[in-house]
Amino acid sequence: MISYREAIERLLAPLSVLPSESCALADAGGRVLADTLTSPLALPSFDHAAMDGYALKAGASTGGGSEHPVRGSLAAGDAVPGARSSACEIMTGARLPDGLDAVVAVERTDVLQAQPDGTPRRIRLLDDVTPGQNVRRTGSDVSRGASVLAAGTVIEPAQIMLLAALGITRLAVVRRPRVAIICTGKELQTGAPSPLRDGQIHNSNGPYLVAELRRADAEVVSCVTVDDTVHPYVAALERAVEAGVDMVVSTGAVSMGRHDFVPDTLRQVGARLLFHKVAIRPGKPLLAARLHAGPLVLALPGTPMAVAVGARFFVAPVLRAMAGQGGEPVLHATLASAQHSKPGLRHFLRAALWLDEQGRLQARPLDRQEPFRIQPFAHADAWVVLDGHAGDFASGMQVEIASLGLAATSLSIGAATGGRTDRPSRCAFSRDEPR
Template identity: 40%
Template sequence: MSTAPRKPLMPLDDALAQLLASVQPLAQTESVSTSDADGRVLAEAIVSGLQVPPCDNSAMDGYAVRVDDVLAAQGALPVSQRIAAGSVGSALQPGTVARIFTGAPVPPGADAVVMQEECTVLEVTDASAPPRVQINATPLPGQNIRRSGEDVARGDVVLAAGTRLGPAALGLAASVGMAQLQVVRKPRVALFSTGDELVLPGTVPPEQMPPGAIYNSNRFFLSAMLRRLGCEVTDLGIVPDRLDATVHALQQAAASHDLVLTSGGVSVGEEDHIKPAVQSLGQLDLWQIAIKPGKPFAHGRIGAAHFVGLPGNPVSSFVTFVLLVRPLLLRLQKVQDVAMKSIAARADFDWPRAEKRREFLRVRRNDHGGLDLFTNQSSGVLTSAVWGDGLIDTPPGEPILYGATVRYIPFSELLA
């Protein structure tokens, strides 16, 4: 009896392209306070209605001067006015300087600011006379002046639609007067695990764990990563390894969520019910992806909801989430640039075992500017993802020799 030839493993880039092609970004938006918008995605571009800074202002505490007056002066120059931030000075009188503070408007006529450390205030004997200042360094025109609009000009698009907002972006939005921001609504994600061997921490003490049972770790790191990506998470816990229970859980979750995410049960064993359950409710692509760890991966639709099934091994689940689920969720929120960013780095180890699949090794930066390798790269060793601070993206068939340049992807890039 002949068997059908096994399909070749799908390259990761092809799987990601298919996944992203299936995404219709969320249309609903909401208005949130700028102070509460960290991690959200802009639905509308922000256009500045003013200049930032609004006027030429001083970058230093010091003295506003005319450069020609300083060059022509035989001695000290009198101080004709004092200008603090928030106040407005008058035009600078010829042959004088103005005491000025950081952020204060530069008075008309002044063309440089000399920092106070380069000036000497002379003692005066006549209390009615203005203080006099000796300028000890020759200023250049424009020195220490922040020009109006040098940060943002009126009419500039300061933040484009699809920008994922971080602290600096929130500050920029506030600098052009935005108290409220229109953002894409949060994706709603239902999360559950499958497997009769799974036990929820807190329900059974370690010393009473039955043979073959394991604590459900995937639930916790997947939930945390989903929330970091701005999702509303509904945790449906552990679903029993029964087809009817799996169908019921999927049906209920798909009715009110944008994504149903599961871990475990995406292989083709007798106790793996995800495939027939999803197929009975919608459509499913069960991919064998050419990566290690994380070969089994499922994507489909149940009604309007996306379905993603991750492998059960914790590191496989972790890696496939950051490589595939993260970009899906970002694109769902209208983020266009979802590609992972790698950095050229030096491998301070040997990895002679060239894999047929593209491999993602857990590594950590060392004090010498290189990368150290976690000794156990098994897909079940979650310790490697805690010890490590990133992944090495290793092409198939390529061993790594000590000192080689490799593609390093920091977790700060993948988990932000």
């Protein structure tokens, strides 16, 4: 049995970033940027008005009380005439004519003369006007040639807004990891709902893994259920290899029982075992191997919370490494109730989060932490991670926390009772901090 950190090191060491592919910006949501992007233009790409008013040349003649003739009017998108020196009516977003370098807000002027249609002909300034006033300068947001997004960035709506503004319509993204799921167990019922036979249960691990992997932008090539025998499992592995998957995630049959055939089967097909058994709870029997044909195999115990822990704390780091992303940030909260853990094991506990009256993030592990219980998982906000070197964790200690899902961009925060699940707010974190 090895430590969690050693298991992750063995798991990630041989991994390389998946190849890139071209993607339309409209389809890039959730994808991972393959290369650092540089800006093809300045943003803004020209000096323009920050508000409705009058463009003019600031100087000694533009003090408060000065009067100025107004010649012309410009709205956003209008073609700009040549250089000029007289004031010009201008609307927000319109380009400043050459020779003019400031904009006075319309409400800080008096209109002295106007044409019959209301167009101002002469104005008086109520305040002094200085160069650059109310002007959005060329490149003040993004300069031409600047790096705007780093490789490994997840493309979300904010990034799409930036790239669209820069006129970028296609970009190189990392190919989605291809994953096959194999659920083992003759007791598992799959397919169309029907009355359970004696000893049967509904397969919940498969649908959970499909949902989590898709949410993490992986391509789920297949999800099959096989009984507790060697040949169907090997056949499923072979189909996964033929489909060109990058990773196989299996559930069940990985412990020490007489029907736990997965470890020996992987050895028989020539897989190279990276580790078997990790000092964690739940999920200790977890196994990782590399098939001779290439795909990584993560064999998770079949108990639901062992599957959830395996997905969050083993599958997720693999997906990040394949996408060329760095480690996740380390997040902390104050432990709201004392916990006792078995020394030597890294414990993963489902927990509720809330902000106390001082705005400090609190975490309370939920009751009923047995790994077969699914309902607490559905009501949790986050995982609390208790390091294996200590046994007792007193209330008030700082502990590590992690989001529930693989695609970790934010944490849910429950109500102040720590027990409600309406989750009124979010606790966001940066991706740039190393784990």
